[in-house]
Amino acid sequence: MRPATAKWPKKSREAPHVAPTGFVRIMSKEAPLSIAERDFILEALREDVRLDGRGADQFRPLSITFGDEYGHVKLQLGKTSLIVRISAEVTKPREDRPFDGLFQINLELSAMGSPAWENGRSNDLEAYVTHVLDSVVRRSNALDTESLCILKGVSCWSIRADVHVLDYDGNLTDAACIAIMTGLQHFRRPDAVVRDGQVVVYGVEERVPVALNITHKPLSITFNSYNDGTTIILDATRKEEQASEGEIVIGINNGGDVCFMSKFSGSPVDAMEMVTKSTVALEKVKDINGQMEKAMQTDLAKRAKQGMADLSRAENDR
Amino acid sequence: MVGPTASLSTLSRADGSACYKCPTTGYDLLGAVNAPIELPARRDALKPEEATVEVFVKPGNTTAGVGERYVEGILRSVLTKVVLGRERGFPRRGVVITLAIVGGETVTRGDSYLTILPALLHTSLLALLSAAVPLSMTFSATLLGVNKSGEIIPDVSVTDAKSVSSLHVLAFTSKNHLLLNKSEGRFDFDTWEKVREHALSICRKNTIFNLDGDVAMGDGEESESQGFIRETVEDRLEKDYMWKIDSV
Helix, strand or coil, X not given: CCCCCCCCCCCCCCCCCCCCCCCCEEXXXXXXXXXXXXXXXXXXXHCCCCCCCCCCCCCCCEEEEECCCCCEEEEEECCEEEEEEEEEEEECCCCCCCCCCEEEEEECCCCCCCCCCCCCCCCHHHHHHHHHHHHHHHCCCCECHHHHEEECCCEEEEEEEEEEEEECCCCHHHHHHHHHHHHHHHCEECCEEEECCEEXXXXXXXXXXXXCCECCCCEEEEEEEECCCCEEEECCCHHHXXXXXXXXXXXXXXXXXXXXXXXXXXXXXXXXXXXXXHHHHHHHHHHHHHHHHHXXXXXXXXXXXXXXXXXXXXXXXX | CCCCEEEECCCCCCCEEEEEECXXXXXXXXXXXXXXXXXXXXXXXXXXXXXXXXXXXXXXXXXXXHHHHHHHHHHHHHHHXXXXXXXXXXXXXXXXXXXEXXXXXXXXXXXXXXXXXXXXXXXXXXXHXXXXXXECCCEEEEEEEEXXXXXXXXXXXXXXXXXXXXXXXXXXXXXXXXXXXXXXXXXXXXXXXXXXXXXXXXHHXXXXXXXXXXXXXXXXXXXXXXXHHHHHHHHHHHHHCHHHHHHC
């Protein structure tokens, strides 16, 4: 039974509810929440209960694993999972920035992550997430692009981060941001030196590859608001995102420097919330950066051990 | 030789998925299939009585280019033949296959795309099986190289592929018919015939090699017929039906 106090959901924000057509799913549109489901989520949130039993300021369990190569990160945040690959190549710097290397974040949503996404065609979510990632990671200068310069105006490193979304269950922005930052810290590029005006790039076997120069570690933290801005929760799942009224994204680093803040769309929230939520965000960023560091140290320690074992084996050629 | 490793239904949002790792070339692939699905712009399909097969190859750390479009074309034509697009619920709908190269070396521009083609074919087949899309047959593919002295190299790595005089990708159906043949480089017909025979012997090990659902017994052929694809599917089924098997 529907509680008498529950308000009817706002119909203006949502496309008219389409009855499901058998077992066939329709591409380019996420299955909309039913009215009952939306009511249930909103009513539960009014009583500070979330579908998966988390608190309002709690992230889903985060798992970070690494692939064989450097900079290959597999991240799982609840049911959202993605792979980030970092790659480097030597290119010519831009004419107007001869001292700067290049850094690019590439996110393409394919039908793998969600049947609602069409292959080879960009959608709103893709544009939005790319914008946030660009602002938080690239334009906040988390990766020092000047250190990527090899020879002024002639050659520099071009770093590329590719995000592959495997499963989409909400909060793509934060998941992708965490994965990219982990990837950048984990990645090792080949060593390159300039000798007599010639750029020499050493292979991974010849010289120990070098880590990238990370200036600070910003992460984006996304909040969703409900019930006229009275309930604000962290790390919404896909269903919670669909029932949400508005979104706040805060990009903040370990030191508490805010590098991105956006109240992109949706219903208004109290200005004080921006202040209180950035404190929450700071706490979360410190926590996640800690987890990230831990996962990376274990992996790098494992790698160091393996590398040594391979080289010091008795059956090797001398 | 270490065979490829694969597992089915690894993703939760897609209807069917498979991950596949080829040890010789080092490619690590992930395939997802959504089927049958309503395609928004395909209401006036060219063949309204059949399902449209769409293939999308997503390279690991570059943007998709000509090479990807080329293999997509090959995969689409092969898989359209294999998928039973006239089954109930399939006409006018789409079978969307997404293949992402998530690990291993990237095929750079100018390199041969044939090295990755068998892996892409196997991944899409496994993903289709995982999505329970009706198929007329299964298949198995292999990559063979021929070096300058005319010898056939079975496990061609990406670096080997640059030095061989010709590269061949052949796919055989579960009924041992030749399904696909793509060759690159210089070779004569005798060489190709030898390559075909060699490829057939490799693929027979890989496919589900039985005609009417009964397994060939005796002559040591049983081990041959238990191919890699069958094993992968069996592993998954065993996991899925654990509750039933245990209770018996």
